Amino acid sequence: MSWSFQNHHLPSAMASLHFSELITYPALSTFYLFSLALVLLFIYVSGTLISFLVFYLRESLLSNHRPPVIGTVFHQLINFKTLFDYFVKLARKHKTFRMLKPTHCEIYTADPANIEYFLKTKFSNYTKGFNYVVMNDLFGDGIFTVDGEKWQHQRKLASYEFSTKVLRDFSSVVFRQKAAKLVNKVAEMARAAAAVDLQDLLMKSTMDSIFKVGFGVELDTLSGTDVIGVSFSRAFDESNYIIFCRYVDVFWKVKRSLNVGLEAQLKRNLKVIDEFVFQLIQLKREQMGIRDEDETKEDILSRFVLASQKDAMINDRYLRDIILNFLIAGKDTSANTLSWFFYMMCKNPLVQEKIVSDIKEATEFDCGASVDEFACSLSEEVLNKMHYLHAALAETLRLFPAVPLDGKFAKEDDELPDGFKVKKGDGITYLAYAMGRMTYLWGEDADEFRPERWLQNGVFQPESSFKFVSFNAGPRICLGKDFAYRQMKILAATLLHFFKFKLEDKFWVAKYKTMFTLHMDKGLPVVPVPRLCKD
Numbered sequence: 001m002s003w004s005f006q007n008h009h010l011p012s013a014m015a016s017l018h019f020s021e022l023i024t025y026p027a028l029s030t031f032y033l034f035s036l037a038l039v040l041l042f043i044y045v046s047g048t049l050i051s052f053l054v055f056y057l058r059e060s061l062l063s064n065h066r067p068p069v070i071g072t073v074f075h076q077l078i079n080f081k082t083l084f085d086y087f088v089k090l091a092r093k094h095k096t097f098r099m100l101k102p103t104h105c106e107i108y109t110a111d112p113a114n115i116e117y118f119l120k121t122k123f124s125n126y127t128k129g130f131n132y133v134v135m136n137d138l139f140g141d142g143i144f145t146v147d148g149e150k151w152q153h154q155r156k157l158a159s160y161e162f163s164t165k166v167l168r169d170f171s172s173v174v175f176r177q178k179a180a181k182l183v184n185k186v187a188e189m190a191r192a193a194a195a196v197d198l199q200d201l202l203m204k205s206t207m208d209s210i211f212k213v214g215f216g217v218e219l220d221t222l223s224g225t226d227v228i229g230v231s232f233s234r235a236f237d238e239s240n241y242i243i244f245c246r247y248v249d250v251f252w253k254v255k256r257s258l259n260v261g262l263e264a265q266l267k268r269n270l271k272v273i274d275e276f277v278f279q280l281i282q283l284k285r286e287q288m289g290i291r292d293e294d295e296t297k298e299d300i301l302s303r304f305v306l307a308s309q310k311d312a313m314i315n316d317r318y319l320r321d322i323i324l325n326f327l328i329a330g331k332d333t334s335a336n337t338l339s340w341f342f343y344m345m346c347k348n349p350l351v352q353e354k355i356v357s358d359i360k361e362a363t364e365f366d367c368g369a370s371v372d373e374f375a376c377s378l379s380e381e382v383l384n385k386m387h388y389l390h391a392a393l394a395e396t397l398r399l400f401p402a403v404p405l406d407g408k409f410a411k412e413d414d415e416l417p418d419g420f421k422v423k424k425g426d427g428i429t430y431l432a433y434a435m436g437r438m439t440y441l442w443g444e445d446a447d448e449f450r451p452e453r454w455l456q457n458g459v460f461q462p463e464s465s466f467k468f469v470s471f472n473a474g475p476r477i478c479l480g481k482d483f484a485y486r487q488m489k490i491l492a493a494t495l496l497h498f499f500k501f502k503l504e505d506k507f508w509v510a511k512y513k514t515m516f517t518l519h520m521d522k523g524l525p526v527v528p529v530p531r532l533c534k535d
């Protein structure tokens, strides 16, 4: 059998060809393959859109005690730049609502009772589900993506490690060293130029800290001298962003198969990340083979490598996933929170001064101490006395939660406490960013930055974790919460003790970049003014 191709747009010599002849015209066969790929893509795209339209009509018209449908993934795409504020507007009208995606319905809620129900009461019915598919390329089988046995295994191992005195003491020493280094860097930069991008410095400082605590490695991105560290850091940040974009890009899988656009960039970045992490694991194994155990087992990787010697489940791939997830958990969350905290300090100078007094009272340092002396004085006992600083950090997380929204997927049909029905396969997301701005949760002054709302007689009062959901809640509550507060208090206290911070432009309004974590778009340009003894 021979196939004949007719095409009037082609030169006449090529207009009528037999298949065997195509082989001698490689440009032409590429052309036909490309056309075929375009036709298949067109069929795929239009098929997806038509089935989505049918799904939309069915779900919007049939209510059946389901949360109201108030939009689709395309509304999210249109509002992508200000996505979290778009959800604020929606949550003001409906505590719980639905938006449709081509693959499933997504339920969004700002109702603490519903949140308690799906994060805790009916924990077993709500899993990471679809998140695993989206996040697996970067996060692998790490604690953020897995459920069931794998999650229990990592949670148990990690909870144990985080509760050990060795890790607590080691991390505190690292945080103090990095805080002193950051103060010196800010001083040096302030001498050279009026304004500094504080977010950039905080991101680098927390990256250096988590690397030291996580891997036992001095990365030194703050000084900018570590080329490999900087390229790893860039690959890591870009990958994080691209993975988030998958949630609103219905064609990401097609792009991944064709290796085009952001997906091609992700593939290149993953190669950089994997090479770096596997080398570190190898190095750590070698170091642990030659050194005394006690000397090397302070950092998280060493402790997991030790555990791997008794646990066959922990191979190098699994170690890579565990460690990367800790990096993701600990790197941006603290730096982003601190960036919004310092932004709030600049917008609320009276609060800034109250915190400085709180720090002076707790440390009993007025002025005159060196940076190292001051940082070294920040023991756990001293930090625990800083109630006002703690309240200001909690207030920052209420308005600017590092993870602005987060959710699960339903395994079976269910009913929420507010009476709305959930169907098997539905996504359910809590709106941490929107919740911080709801008057029905925080009163008429919900939009105001007011640390006092967390204090009673000067003592910090925690809120229900289902209402203040910035650290997640239930059995999967953030494992690094105390760790993060300790790190943020050490960095904030050291910086505020030595500098008064002002915005470079006092009318400047910070905006976020829409991604997993609440990253400040275009940095935080501040002017650090050294505090003199008379201050």
Ligand code: HEM
Pocket: 143, 144, 155, 158, 326, 329, 330, 331, 333, 334, 337, 397, 401, 402, 403, 406, 407, 469, 470, 471, 472, 475, 476, 477, 478, 479, 480, 481, 483, 484
């Ligand atoms: C301000 C800082 C932080 C905030 C706001 C924060 C918030 C969160 C949130 C919202 C989750 C739930 C994510 C999910 O659904 O998968 C989470 C989980 C987690 N966090 Fe944090 N986090 C912070 C810092 C840290 C740090 C410094 C670490 C450790 C180095 C850490 C370790 C973890 C781990 C291991 C989980 C997974 C828990 C599980 O799934 O069982 N976090 N965190």
